[in-house]
Amino acid sequence: MTAATTAVAPVSGESLSARRAQSAARVRALTLFLLGVLAVWFSLNAFGIAAQFKFWINEQGGASADLTTSVGVLWIVAGIASMVVAVLQIIRGASFRWRRWLLVVIAPWVTAVLAALLNGTPAIVTNVIGGSLEASTPITMAALAGILSERSGMFNIALEGKMLVGAFVAALASSIVFMVTGNTVLATVVAIALAMLASGLLGLLLGWLGIRHKVDQIIAGTVINIGAVGITSVVFLRILQHNTEFNNPPSVGAMRIPLLADIPVLGPIMFDAKPYVYVGYILVLFLTYMIYRTRWGLRLRASGEKPAAAGTVGINVIAIRYRALFFAGLISGLAGSYLSLSTAGSFQMEMTAGKGFIGLAAMIFGGWHPIGAFFAALVFGFADAVQSLLSILGVAVPPQLLASVPYVVTIIVVAGVVGRVRGPASAGQRYEQG
Amino acid sequence: MKRVTSFARRLAVPTLSVITALIVGAIAIVLTDFDAYSKLGTDPVGAIAGAVGGVGKAYGSMLAGAFGDPTRIVTALQTGNPKDVASAIRPITETLVAATPYIFTGLAIAISFRAGMFNIGGDGQIRLGALAATMAAIFLAGKVASPIILLAALAAAIVAGGFWGFIPGFLKARTGAHEVITTIMLNSIASLVLFFALRSPELRAAGSSSPVSKNLQPIVDVPNIIALPTLRLDYGFVVALIMAGLVSLLLFRTTKGFELRASGFSLTAARYAGISAGGSMMLAMALSGGLAGLAGGFMVIGTVGQLSLDISGGIGFNAIALALLAGLRPSGVVAAALLFGALTQGGKLMGVQSGIPFELLIFIMALVIMFVAAPGLIRSIWRIKVAKPAAEIATVSPTGASEAGTL
Numbered sequence: 001m002t003a004a005t006t007a008v009a010p011v012s013g014e015s016l017s018a019r020r021a022q023s024a025a026r027v028r029a030l031t032l033f034l035l036g037v038l039a040v041w042f043s044l045n046a047f048g049i050a051a052q053f054k055f056w057i058n059e060q061g062g063a064s065a066d067l068t069t070s071v072g073v074l075w076i077v078a079g080i081a082s083m084v085v086a087v088l089q090i091i092r093g094a095s096f097r098w099r100r101w102l103l104v105v106i107a108p109w110v111t112a113v114l115a116a117l118l119n120g121t122p123a124i125v126t127n128v129i130g131g132s133l134e135a136s137t138p139i140t141m142a143a144l145a146g147i148l149s150e151r152s153g154m155f156n157i158a159l160e161g162k163m164l165v166g167a168f169v170a171a172l173a174s175s176i177v178f179m180v181t182g183n184t185v186l187a188t189v190v191a192i193a194l195a196m197l198a199s200g201l202l203g204l205l206l207g208w209l210g211i212r213h214k215v216d217q218i219i220a221g222t223v224i225n226i227g228a229v230g231i232t233s234v235v236f237l238r239i240l241q242h243n244t245e246f247n248n249p250p251s252v253g254a255m256r257i258p259l260l261a262d263i264p265v266l267g268p269i270m271f272d273a274k275p276y277v278y279v280g281y282i283l284v285l286f287l288t289y290m291i292y293r294t295r296w297g298l299r300l301r302a303s304g305e306k307p308a309a310a311g312t313v314g315i316n317v318i319a320i321r322y323r324a325l326f327f328a329g330l331i332s333g334l335a336g337s338y339l340s341l342s343t344a345g346s347f348q349m350e351m352t353a354g355k356g357f358i359g360l361a362a363m364i365f366g367g368w369h370p371i372g373a374f375f376a377a378l379v380f381g382f383a384d385a386v387q388s389l390l391s392i393l394g395v396a397v398p399p400q401l402l403a404s405v406p407y408v409v410t411i412i413v414v415a416g417v418v419g420r421v422r423g424p425a426s427a428g429q430r431y432e433q434g
Numbered sequence: 435m436k437r438v439t440s441f442a443r444r445l446a447v448p449t450l451s452v453i454t455a456l457i458v459g460a461i462a463i464v465l466t467d468f469d470a471y472s473k474l475g476t477d478p479v480g481a482i483a484g485a486v487g488g489v490g491k492a493y494g495s496m497l498a499g500a501f502g503d504p505t506r507i508v509t510a511l512q513t514g515n516p517k518d519v520a521s522a523i524r525p526i527t528e529t530l531v532a533a534t535p536y537i538f539t540g541l542a543i544a545i546s547f548r549a550g551m552f553n554i555g556g557d558g559q560i561r562l563g564a565l566a567a568t569m570a571a572i573f574l575a576g577k578v579a580s581p582i583i584l585l586a587a588l589a590a591a592i593v594a595g596g597f598w599g600f601i602p603g604f605l606k607a608r609t610g611a612h613e614v615i616t617t618i619m620l621n622s623i624a625s626l627v628l629f630f631a632l633r634s635p636e637l638r639a640a641g642s643s644s645p646v647s648k649n650l651q652p653i654v655d656v657p658n659i660i661a662l663p664t665l666r667l668d669y670g671f672v673v674a675l676i677m678a679g680l681v682s683l684l685l686f687r688t689t690k691g692f693e694l695r696a697s698g699f700s701l702t703a704a705r706y707a708g709i710s711a712g713g714s715m716m717l718a719m720a721l722s723g724g725l726a727g728l729a730g731g732f733m734v735i736g737t738v739g740q741l742s743l744d745i746s747g748g749i750g751f752n753a754i755a756l757a758l759l760a761g762l763r764p765s766g767v768v769a770a771a772l773l774f775g776a777l778t779q780g781g782k783l784m785g786v787q788s789g790i791p792f793e794l795l796i797f798i799m800a801l802v803i804m805f806v807a808a809p810g811l812i813r814s815i816w817r818i819k820v821a822k823p824a825a826e827i828a829t830v831s832p833t834g835a836s837e838a839g840t841l
Contacts, residue, residue: 213808218552223804230797237791238466357618400630407619415611
């Protein structure tokens with residue numbers, strides 16, 4: 001009798017959580033089903049509105065491949081997708097891996113909403129995706145910098161401030177070198193190198209505060225963020241504002257990669273862009289290789305997961321963290337230089353506007369993996385590109401509402417709606433080298 | 435005697451931090467003196483003297499802006515002409531006016547940091563509080579008596595700010611989303627909300643092309659302490675002092691306050707003691723947001739009298755420096771807020787008289803945070819013997835926050 005009760009107790013606990021999961025699954029299924037009904041209802045009045053998507057085949061403004069359908073059809077697709085996933089959810093119950101299937105629902109919904117907003121105006125998909133790539137590049141780079149530091153065990157809130165300083169140094173250095181030599185390429189190269197160096201030094205400052213002086217890493221990062229806003233604004237207001245020749249860098253424009261850009265459809269999207277975008281691709285692949293395929297990467301990850309164990313086998317955890325922060329600084333400086341040299345064309349006060357933090361969100365969304373972070377950043381870039389597309393076309397949505405989309409998405413992502421994520425175990429904690 | 439020395443020791447690091455930060459700020463003033471650079475080739479001595487003189491002028495005008503001219507105050511008080519008295523003591527009262535939102539927001543940050551939550555969202559909470567108070571005042575105008583409007587506006591400010599603070603607390607407790615990211619995103623969203631709200635004809639000042647609200651002064655105004663012309667100091671300052679006392683009571687004399695501090699010190703230990711860590715996070719963030727919202731409310735219906743996009747003016751960020759400088763103690767917050775009020779008020783005159791941008795203060799405040807958070811750095815610069823480093827590290831860095839959450 002006693003044996004039976006002890007055996008029953010854990011089972012009843014399990015069945016309680018199982019029942020909860022079951023009811024959560026039913027709520028999800030019902031929500032998805034209602035979304036499906038909603039989409040079908042939207043489709044009723046939308047069959048008359050054309051939805052046209054254009055892809056440039058070879059070059060901007062050249063021949064295009066068009067996909068033409070109607071908004072109603074897109075709503076039907078979204079509705080069917082929602083209902084199919086709802087049915088799958090009911091059949092598979094609590095064990096259904098709904099987070100992945102959510103993508104199947106979100107993609108047609110976003111397309112349908114976009115087409116409905118465009119209301120018959122053709123959308124040039126090449127430009128939207130290309131724009132997403134360009135907008136995502138600084139976010140990707142910030143995310144890569146974040147991955148490097150967090151894999152080594154250091155929180156890096158300071159990305160935002162480092163990008164701002166990078167943007168500032170790049171604009172100033174490029175303007176001066178261009179004024180003196182008149183050479184665009186030289187000016188840009190020197191400017192980027194100096195911007196990277198300045199941000200790298202800030203990375204070392206973060207390490208020095210966090211490791212040597214044991215300042216909480218969040219506070220140390222906040223110091224750099226606030227200080228960067230202060231000092232760049234002071235110099236901007238005291239010097240650059242009145243002497244605009246110091247804030248007039250030659251712009252970094254698009255660069256076609258000869259053979260790759262000739263690939264139909266894909267070429268104009270991926271290989272007819274600003275050089276920063278290509279550097280972004282290379283960095284993503286290079287860091288993936290470095291972090292997961294080299295001894296250096298193994299040691300880096302060990303310092304972030306279990307620094308005590310890493311230290312025991314003779315790895316110099318502190319040196320690894322300093323180096324990681326320096327490299328992270330270099331990358332964020334590069335990201336910052338993109339903002340002032342290419343996107344905006346000059347330095348503006350507080351021009352990073354949260355991109356460093358959005359980069360951290362992309363890092364989390366991408367599971368601390370460079371390739372994951374690249375696609376996560378692309379989502380944010382897409383939000384950005386869609387926002388500019390809609391505002392150019394003058395769609396009747398309040399611009400503030402559109403502008404807040406990336407921030408809201410960031411909160412949703414960080415809150416783990418895409419799934420509970422787990423970062424390096426020891427990131428943010430102090431480490432004493434024995 | 436022993437108490438005196440330990441008190442002096444406790445003040446040593448904050449005081450030296452501020453002094454060092456001002457020195458570095460002076461170096462920044464010299465280095466950004468562009469006119470001096472162009473003269474460096476022809477007249478190096480004059481250029482350097484001019485740049486260094488610029489520092490004296492900048493900090494001198496900062497002092498005058500913060501405290502006024504003492505001889506003028508004495509003579510004005512002797513003559514007793516209300517107009518003269520008002521203009522003589524105006525710098526001091528303006529310093530207190532500037533200190534008021536700093537006290538509220540500094541207390542807000544102190545509560546959240548004590549509970550292990552890095553509330554970087556003070557700015558957003560101030561904006562939302564200010565917006566709610568403005569909306570309450572405009573929608574209730576002419577419908578109820580003005581004391582009721584006053585109370586309703588302040589209540590709306592507390593609720594709106596508290597809600598904006600509660601969101602990151604809730605997200606951290608439920609999902610582990612790091613509050614630093616969520617509060618910063620909420621700051622951006624708050625400014626967009628404000629911008630959106632100020633487009634509506636109900637709120638916007640008639641005929642104004644820039645996004646500012648109607649003047650709220652005719653509808654509701656917090657009563658002034660000194661009834662002299664041009665003085666703006668009102669009872670918001672008194673409420674701020676009372677709040678400091680209440681926060682002190684809450685944190686150090688109540689069970690809830692103990693639970694908040696325990697969660698901030700170590701989440702794991704708090705959980706083992708049966709404290710609901712998630713509840714502490716949400717409560718601390720809601721209280722924190724409410725206080726910051728109150729700062730915004732008192733500004734729009736009191737000293738400023740109008741809602742504008744930059745109503746928060748970076749107070750939420752500066753309050754972080756302030757709260758750390760104060761060692762997260764409410765009494766320290768009041769003292770540090772008076773200092774920051776003086777810096778802010780003096781910084782305005784500095785901007786007008788010497789052309790040094792107000793943003794220099796942001797840089798100086800970042801340095802203050804750095805030095806206070808790294809007492810070892812200050813000690814090695816000023817060669818002070820180590821007193822009790824372990825205790826100090828514990829007070830300025832809530833470690834509990836790092837144990838949970840993804841960042």
